Amino acid sequence: MLTKEEQLDVGLPEHVVLNILCRLPFKSLIRFTCVSKRWRSLIISDPQFANSHFRLAASQLRRNVLIAIHPYPILISEGTLGTTPTMLPSPFQSLDDNFSVKNLTFPSEPNSDIVFMGSCNGLVVLGKLYLYDEELLGKLYSDFSDMLVIWNASTGFVRKIPSPNCQIGMISFYGFGQVLPSDDYKLVLILDAGGLMEVHVFSVGANCWKVVKAPDLLPSPIWSTALGTYSNGAIHWASFRNPETFQRPVYAFDLANEQFREMPLPVLSHSEDDMERIRITTPVLVGGCLCVMFQDIDEYSEFWAMKEYGVPASWVKLFRLNVRDLPDMLAPFFRRYYWNPIFIAEDGTFLFQMNKKEELVRIKCYKEEKPVCTGQYSREEVPGCRCAIDAILYDETLVWIPE
Incomplete structure (x- = not known):
């Protein structure tokens, strides 16, 4: 009598089975892990199969938003903090297109607050977060002895990243992405070490850190967001105006050659005084194109995409959001605060x-x-506790990286 696994393979050559499985949706493959030990090993533990599935299914990937929840005790009286409740919400949640929330389980419960340091092909880098003021704003420091990991929230894959060999200093900027056209990934940390820049790069494939030459910019560059945006094999940060050149380019760190370069912004019909108050960020554009957002806190937000990477003439305006056109519930907020886009799409x-x-x-x-x-998410209320959130876009993939 044939075994269950032998019955599955009758009349189906190995390469045919692989071709069929590689073209199936992520959720179907996860269900099929219970078919047999061999299928489970192939789907969950074979990096070559995972990469093949990713390449074939790239255009049909399901993109969700990964949310981290940070609970903090509320200040009861001057100098006295309340106690953190024992019953806390799940530290990680996933938000799908229908705004359905799913609690996620991290293999080992994090013992400190975390921040998302990058997301690429379903792999998310988590790092430790330290608080430094009462507004619950955070800066990362280079003590990663407790938490610096790569996580695939869809499969549960976790790989710890060794601590960088650097002095304690404030990590001002960071990013994570794939080295094209290889299967290697790199994490980039830019430290402010006493007013000087240090650029530390971790290669996942080589499993080691290295220090690369810092860009010839200001001693401590001022970029609009700490998290860089990955696109086309590089990590990007938008800058505030350089007081020496009066320019505001996007800085790109190429993960292959480990060098910085400048990317010119779209030409806008604004005066220098207008540009002074405009904040520029590089949000994720679903589709892979590099995108920038120009935000005038009182008037509008404008979104542009670089259709042909590296070609300045290919900048195209996607859409413009006028504050006066917003729903009444959102307009007051837009007029008072800057806001952080998690992702944008070409359809607006x-x-x-x-x-x-x-x-x-x-x-x-x-x-x-x-x-x-068209959708709204609010974190679960916890009595006696204030909960901050961090959010990042991620893909449902099988991708993982062996040590």
Whole structure:
């Protein structure tokens, strides 16, 4: 009598089985891990199969938002903090297109607050977060003895990253991405070491850190966001105006040659005084193109995409969001605070985080109509505790990286 596994393979050559499985959706493959030990090993533990599935299914990947929840005791009286409740919400949640929330389980419970340091092909880097003021804003420091890991939230894969060999200093900027066209990935940390820049790069394939030459910029560059945006094999940060050159380029760190270069911004019809108050960020554009957002806190936000990477003439304006057109519930917030986009799409859909309210809101900007709120997420209330959130876009993939 044939075994269960032998029955599955009758009349199906190995390469045919592989070709079929590589073209199946992620959720179907996860269900099929219970078919047999061989299928489970292939789907969960074979990096070559995972990479083949990713390449074939790249255009059909399901993209979710990964959320980390940070609970903090509330200040009861001057100098006295309340106690953190024992019953806390799940530290990680996943938000899908329908705004359905799913609690996620991390293999080992993190013993400190974490921050997302990058996301690429379903792999997310987590790092430790230290608080330094009462507004619950955080900066990372280079003591990663407790938490610096790569995590695939869809499969549960976790790989610890060794601590970088550097002095204690404030990590001002960071990012994570794939080295094209290889299967290697790199994590980039930019430290402010006493007013000087140190650029530390970790190669996942080589499993080691190295220090590369810092860019010839200001001693301590001022970029608009700590988390860099991955696109086309490079990590990008938008800058504030350089007081020496009066320019505001996007800085790209190429992961292959480990060098910085400048990417010119779209040409806008604004005066220098107008540009002074405009904040520039590089949010994720679903589709892979490099994107920039120009945000005038009182008037509008404008989104542009570079259709042909590295070609300045290929910048195209996607859409413009006028504050006066926003729903009444959002307009006051937009006029008071800057906000962080999590992702945007060419059809005018974008998700952003309302920092002061710790909420995620999705808006659709139709061409000739006013923006419409199409989804909203608020973290679970915890009595006696304040919960901050961190959010990042990630793909449902099987990708993992063996040591």
